[in-house]
Amino acid sequence: MTRSVGLVGWGAIGRTVGTALAAGAVEGAELVCVVDNRAIGDAPAPQLSFDEALERCDLIVEAAGQGVVREWAERILRSGTDLLIASAGALTDEELTKRLLAAGPGRVYVTSGAVGGLDLLQAARGLGPLHDVRLTTTKLPSTLEQPWMDEELLTRMRTATGPVEVMSGTARDIPVKFPKSTNVAASVALAVGDMDAVRVRVIADPGADRTRHLIEAQGPSGAYRFEVAHLPDPDNPATSRIVPYAVLRSIAAVAGRSGQIL
Known part of the structure; x- marks a missing residue:
């Protein structure tokens, strides 16, 4: 059909x-x-x-x-x-x-x-809850600017010469603050089965020629680490190609x- x-x-x-x-x-x-x-x-x-x-x-x-x-x-x-x-x-x-x-x-x-390894995290979760789950997302500062940001944070991002932490929190909190840039956080949390178990850091880096997502997790079946580095979409750098x-x-x-x- x-x-x-x-x-x-x-x-x-x-x-x-x-x-x-x-x-x-x-x-x-x-x-x-x-x-x-x-x-x-x-x-x-x-x-x-x-x-x-x-x-x-x-x-x-x-x-x-x-x-x-x-x-x-x-x-x-x-x-x-x-x-x-x-x-x-x-x-x-x-x-x-x-x-x-x-x-x-x-x-x-x-x-x-824009992320991989979710099937393996789902499988690992079958042996017991995953813990110490962390996601670090690194993007160009311009793709992370949001209306709720104050001038101090915006200035820090716009004048940065190296990586700057923009926000940290759980997978429940971060996608609400960055609705076009951090869907990956929710995807990881859905695979893990717990929005509050995934700690997320959002990094602005003026030298980021690629969008990077680093996932780290541990559980009864072992330890896992996945990293992807995507080229941004030329028409919308907030998302990956x-x-x-x-x-x-x-x-x-x-x-x-x-x-x-x-």
Whole structure:
């Protein structure tokens, strides 16, 4: 069965995902429409309203930010449509997560995004709770600036000549403060099974030619350390170039493509 895909968001992630789907890059998945609150003229499928997308699609792919998940996810699932979430940071809200898991009959999926090793962390967690879980994310200062920051912090980031710690906290706290830059924190916490168990440091580094995520964890089965260093997306440096391809891989898994490692 071919999945009828509605893509929410036509930004750096959505453009790559939508263009690939329209070109037939994912067997068993067809791009039916694009949903965006801006008028777009270059999409390879019709731009429809949210209501129209629900009528035509059996899989909605979110590539537009945490706000879309909070506003639309429950309704999508209640309609019987499946949902693939790219903005995992929205799921730091445990009440929202509980509602989504209970919503149905549509199913909810979360893509791995810009980080690896999540499957191994999930497997290790089966032997007992992981502890001393740490994530260090390093990005260019300009990609981390937020409206809530005071002038002292902004000046420190903008004039830095080396790495500067911008914030530290748990995976529950950080994605709320950096909604476009730290979805990885939520993804790691979902794999570990505890938002409060993952300690996160956000580092601004003017010399960061790559976006780096370092994950460290220990548990009954051993110790784990993963590091990725991604090239930023040229159109949106707040995200990594790899993210839309992680979304495409997840769509392929949902569509039931055989012969791959899940």
